[in-house]
Amino acid sequence: MTVLNSKIPQGPLQEKWKNFKASQKLVNPSNKRKLDVIVVGTGLAGASAASSLGEMGFNVKVFCYQDSPRRAHSIAAQGGINAAKNYQNDGDSIYRLYYDTIKGGDYRAREANVYRLAEVSNNIIDQCVAQGVPFAREYGGYLDNRSFGGAQVSRTFYARGQTGQQLLLGAYGSLSRQIKQGTVTLYSRCTMMDLVIIDGKARGIITRDLVTGEIQRHFAHAVVLATGGYGNVYYLSTNAMGSNSSAAWQAYKKGACFGNPAYVQIHPTCIPVHGDYQSKLTLMSESLRNDGRIWVPKKKEDSEKLQKGLIKASDIAEEDRDYYLERRYPAFGNLVPRDVASRAAKERCDAGFGVNGTGLAVFLDFKEAIGRLGQHKIEERYGNLFQMYEKIVDTNPYKQPMMIYPAIHYTMGGIWVDYELMTTIPGLFAIGEANFSDHGANRLGASALMQGLADGYFVLPYTIQNYLADEIRTPRLSTDMPEFVEAEKNVNDRINHLMGINGKHSVDHFHKELGKIMWEHVGMGRTEEGLKKGIELIKELRGEFWKDLRVAGDRNEFNPELEKADRVADFLELGELIAKDALQRKESCGGHFREEYQTPEGEALRDDKDYMYVSAWAFKGQDQEPELNKEPLVYESTEVKVRNYK
Amino acid sequence: MDFTLKIWRQANAKAKGKFVTYEVKNISSDCSFLEMLDILNEQLIDKIEKPVCFDHDCREGICGMCSLYINGQPHGPDAQTTTCQLHMRKFKDGDTIVIEPWRSKAFPIIKDLVVDRSAFDKIIQAGGYISLNAGSAQDANAIPIRKELADKAMDAAACIGCGACVATCKNGSAMLFVAAKVSQFALLPQGKVEAKERVKAMVAKMDELGFGNCSNTGACEAECPKGISISNIARLNREYFCAKMS
Ligand SMILES: Cc1cc2nc3c(=O)[nH]c(=O)nc-3n(C[C@H](O)[C@H](O)[C@H](O)COP(=O)(O)OP(=O)(O)OC[C@H]3O[C@@H](n4cnc5c(N)ncnc54)[C@H](O)[C@@H]3O)c2cc1C
Numbered sequence: 001m002t003v004l005n006s007k008i009p010q011g012p013l014q015e016k017w018k019n020f021k022a023s024q025k026l027v028n029p030s031n032k033r034k035l036d037v038i039v040v041g042t043g044l045a046g047a048s049a050a051s052s053l054g055e056m057g058f059n060v061k062v063f064c065y066q067d068s069p070r071r072a073h074s075i076a077a078q079g080g081i082n083a084a085k086n087y088q089n090d091g092d093s094i095y096r097l098y099y100d101t102i103k104g105g106d107y108r109a110r111e112a113n114v115y116r117l118a119e120v121s122n123n124i125i126d127q128c129v130a131q132g133v134p135f136a137r138e139y140g141g142y143l144d145n146r147s148f149g150g151a152q153v154s155r156t157f158y159a160r161g162q163t164g165q166q167l168l169l170g171a172y173g174s175l176s177r178q179i180k181q182g183t184v185t186l187y188s189r190c191t192m193m194d195l196v197i198i199d200g201k202a203r204g205i206i207t208r209d210l211v212t213g214e215i216q217r218h219f220a221h222a223v224v225l226a227t228g229g230y231g232n233v234y235y236l237s238t239n240a241m242g243s244n245s246s247a248a249w250q251a252y253k254k255g256a257c258f259g260n261p262a263y264v265q266i267h268p269t270c271i272p273v274h275g276d277y278q279s280k281l282t283l284m285s286e287s288l289r290n291d292g293r294i295w296v297p298k299k300k301e302d303s304e305k306l307q308k309g310l311i312k313a314s315d316i317a318e319e320d321r322d323y324y325l326e327r328r329y330p331a332f333g334n335l336v337p338r339d340v341a342s343r344a345a346k347e348r349c350d351a352g353f354g355v356n357g358t359g360l361a362v363f364l365d366f367k368e369a370i371g372r373l374g375q376h377k378i379e380e381r382y383g384n385l386f387q388m389y390e391k392i393v394d395t396n397p398y399k400q401p402m403m404i405y406p407a408i409h410y411t412m413g414g415i416w417v418d419y420e421l422m423t424t425i426p427g428l429f430a431i432g433e434a435n436f437s438d439h440g441a442n443r444l445g446a447s448a449l450m451q452g453l454a455d456g457y458f459v460l461p462y463t464i465q466n467y468l469a470d471e472i473r474t475p476r477l478s479t480d481m482p483e484f485v486e487a488e489k490n491v492n493d494r495i496n497h498l499m500g501i502n503g504k505h506s507v508d509h510f511h512k513e514l515g516k517i518m519w520e521h522v523g524m525g526r527t528e529e530g531l532k533k534g535i536e537l538i539k540e541l542r543g544e545f546w547k548d549l550r551v552a553g554d555r556n557e558f559n560p561e562l563e564k565a566d567r568v569a570d571f572l573e574l575g576e577l578i579a580k581d582a583l584q585r586k587e588s589c590g591g592h593f594r595e596e597y598q599t600p601e602g603e604a605l606r607d608d609k610d611y612m613y614v615s616a617w618a619f620k621g622q623d624q625e626p627e628l629n630k631e632p633l634v635y636e637s638t639e640v641k642v643r644n645y646k
Numbered sequence: 647m648d649f650t651l652k653i654w655r656q657a658n659a660k661a662k663g664k665f666v667t668y669e670v671k672n673i674s675s676d677c678s679f680l681e682m683l684d685i686l687n688e689q690l691i692d693k694i695e696k697p698v699c700f701d702h703d704c705r706e707g708i709c710g711m712c713s714l715y716i717n718g719q720p721h722g723p724d725a726q727t728t729t730c731q732l733h734m735r736k737f738k739d740g741d742t743i744v745i746e747p748w749r750s751k752a753f754p755i756i757k758d759l760v761v762d763r764s765a766f767d768k769i770i771q772a773g774g775y776i777s778l779n780a781g782s783a784q785d786a787n788a789i790p791i792r793k794e795l796a797d798k799a800m801d802a803a804a805c806i807g808c809g810a811c812v813a814t815c816k817n818g819s820a821m822l823f824v825a826a827k828v829s830q831f832a833l834l835p836q837g838k839v840e841a842k843e844r845v846k847a848m849v850a851k852m853d854e855l856g857f858g859n860c861s862n863t864g865a866c867e868a869e870c871p872k873g874i875s876i877s878n879i880a881r882l883n884r885e886y887f888c889a890k891m892s
């Protein structure tokens with residue numbers, strides 16, 4: 001068995017992080033210069049970590065597959081970022097932010113990590129404002145806030161519908177400053193292909209230059225993965241097209257445990273699928289649920305007519321509309337958390353009440369809000385989202401309600417890390433969406449940005465020193481060492497293998513097929529039978545992939561097909577692990593809904609006695625069954641309750 | 647819908663490029679421009695030809711990665727729209743569409759429709775930031791900022807760094823991009839401290855990297871997918887002038 005030592009510090013919850021910082025080891029300034037750190041990824045987590053480590057005096061190399069750090073997937077986040085500032089005087093506190101987050105995650109996260117997250121959240125806002133992030137302001141000149149699902153206070157800071165963009169540009173600015181000062185070296189259009197381990201410790205990576213195809217070796221005393229989530233396993237998702245799990249998957253294969261892979265968040269308000277050529281699903285921010293009301297017809301005949309295009313939403317009388325969230329959850333109404341809203345939409349559509357051609361959509365209606373506030377106010381609040389909707393769907397959402405459907409959005413699972421954000425491989429760290437740590441089975445809105453920046457600015461820069469302090473005697477190792485040579489050879493073999501299959505089908509063909517299997521069998525409602533079937537189908541598809549793939553182009557050139565092939569090969573393995581994890585977890589919690597385990601009213605039914613653990617999977621060899629390790633979750637300071645939004 | 651596509655193909659930075667004509671058929675009008683290219687690429691792969699390379703990532707109009715000159719316009723015919731958010735319903739059935747990469751000395755071609763925009767990163771590295779170390783900031787509400795200024799700073803900050811302004815400018819000037827960043831910080835108290843060094847360093851870098859001069863033709867503003875206003879260029883000029891004078 002792998003030993004999972006979570007390294008949670010002693011003391012009461014409120015004191016743990018202080019205690020840790022007071023007793024951790026530090027590296028003195030002259031020694032920092034002698035230590036090299038690799039950061040893979042330049043999203044919020046990677047850019048903030050790399051710049052902070054650079055500021056402290058370490059030698060940092062940072063990598064991203066895009067042409068510029070500013071284009072990392074974090075740029076797309078719309079809604080906002082949480083912090084416990086209590087600027088609105090509505091009773092917010094660090095404890096309350098902590099409590100909402102742990103409850104929102106269905107009590108499947110680590111208390112100490114979540115508390116620390118809430119504790120440093122306020123520093124993030126200070127840092128970003130000082131960087132010149134133009135957050136929304138009130139007329140008095142102070143910062144404005146709004147609310148998100150699952151919370152009853154207003155704690156979300158935002159910069160129009162472009163919060164992720166502004167936060168990332170702030171971190172990118174800090175990173176750029178360090179690049180100029182020479183503490184950080186940037187490698188863009190460069191992808192990590194493998195991890196190098198020497199004497200049991202992470203010591204470097206193998207990369208491929210995406211322009212020339214050149215394979216390179218890079219040494220470091222420690223490696224930090226900030227490579228984002230794995231939602232693209234499902235093909236259609238709200239993630240950027242290049243988001244991938246490859247770096248995390250290589251780390252898993254080299255001995256890092258993979259935590260809670262089954263916890264995949266499905267966002268309720270996305271633009272529905274409209275054709276097979278579709279490459280991507282677009283999110284409509286959760287903030288729309290502040291004013292939009294969600295409904296489907298009460299009568300099936302009406303839904304059928306809508307599906308055939310015979311009538312419009314406006315033809316359906318008020319009394320014939322079923323505002324099902326308000327009906328089922330009177331206390332939270334349209335602002336229930338994402339998992340609850342997504343499942344409720346699926347339930348209505350499965351029962352035949354869906355409203356577009358495919359039967360897979362529900363209405364998000366602003367008629368009442370426009371009547372109450374005037375179109376002008378709605379324009380001011382959500383104008384850019386309405387525009388985006390109209391551009392994609394070609395109907396005017398001020399006149400006809402939006403149609404929305406749930407889509408894969410965020411992955412709560414990821415590489416298992418301890419309190420220091422170190423994986424089960426010494427010297428390998430994982431931060432941001434790439435790790436499994438702070439969100440449990442469900443992530444509340446506006447908390448991923450918070451976690452990425454917390455990890456990068458305020459947690460990792462401390463915790464990594466605890467490890468690096470013991471490394472000051474390790475000299476810079478030569479990349480001619482056999483471990484580097486072998487890792488490079490494996491990468492070359494893999495590329496040659498992919499290029500050499502010369503089959504019939506494109507990479508996208510396999511990716512789309514995988515996506516269909518995942519959505520159907522490992523999607524919003526999971527059953528034992530479906531998961532077993534899904535695992536069979538993924539195995540079959542993987543077999544076909546390695547027999548029948550065609551990668552166009554050459555390996556020594558700019559070749560996006562080869563990049564995609566490499567990623568889909570990993571998705572085909574990770575998809576199976578997601579299904580396996582879902583199969584063993586015989587309960588429903590957060591984004592993981594096993595249809596066999598629900599209350600008579602159709603709500604998720606947790607089993608705290610048997611499943612209050614993190615599942616951490618260890619790789620045991622190609623085509624071997626992975627090993628399931630369990631990290632028990634102990635709630636010392638929080639009463640574990642049934643999650644209720646009624 | 648059916649289309650004839652004339653696409654610039656160029657094997658790498660050094661190779662000579664040329665236009666190649668392709669046909670795509672039965673394209674749904676709801677298809678995005680990049681999805682239409684995906685369909686073309688599937689066809690090419692089926693015929694054992696090399697797919698057309700183009701840059702993209704978010705496909706949501708925010709990362710600034712997609713580019714393309716479409717019928718002589720950066721990001722195509724739709725106003726304030728990136729290429730990834732452009733839909734085929736904006737074209738007519740049977741149209742011939744000419745697709746080229748950004749063309750500017752400072753953006754060398756990498757392959758086909760993909761260009762190297764790292765010059766933008768170098769301009770930011772020259773000073774497009776506020777210098778502070780993590781952990782040293784005071785409380786975020788310590789300095790109130792007028793809403794109007796914060797909103798204006800946000801208008802400027804909305805630039806996605808796509809490079810359409812450079813591509814469309816007959817001088818290949820990066821003024822709108824630089825002006826957007828300089829303005830964002832010039833408007834906020836936090837950015838004032840280093841304002842002079844910042845504007846001088848960024849303008850010097852821009853010139854050094856081979857971007858041309860601004861001659862106020864306004865094409866940049868017209869083609870910018872994020873509606874960045876040319877008034878930012880006036881602010882940049884003022885900032886630059888003051889910095890030089892003092
Ligand atoms: C549409 C949308 C809206 C969202 N809105 C919100 C919101 O309002 N609030 C909120 O809190 N969260 C939101 N989220 C979630 C949040 O944006 C992400 O969880 C977060 O930004 C992830 O940041 P990250 O730094 O961990 O990873 P990312 O930003 O995904 O960065 C990953 C980095 O890793 C690099 N990389 C990946 N693989 C490799 C490799 N093999 N080699 C080299 N480099 C690699 C990439 O180049 C990139 O730089 C939203 C997400 C989406 C998709």
Ligand code: SF4
Pocket residue numbers: 804805806807808809810811812822823826866869870871872873874
């Ligand atoms: S100013 Fe506009 S056109 Fe120029 S890079 Fe920014 S967003 Fe693109």
Ligand code: FES
Pocket residue numbers: 701702703704705706707708709710711712728729730731
């Ligand atoms: S692909 Fe990101 S802006 Fe177009």
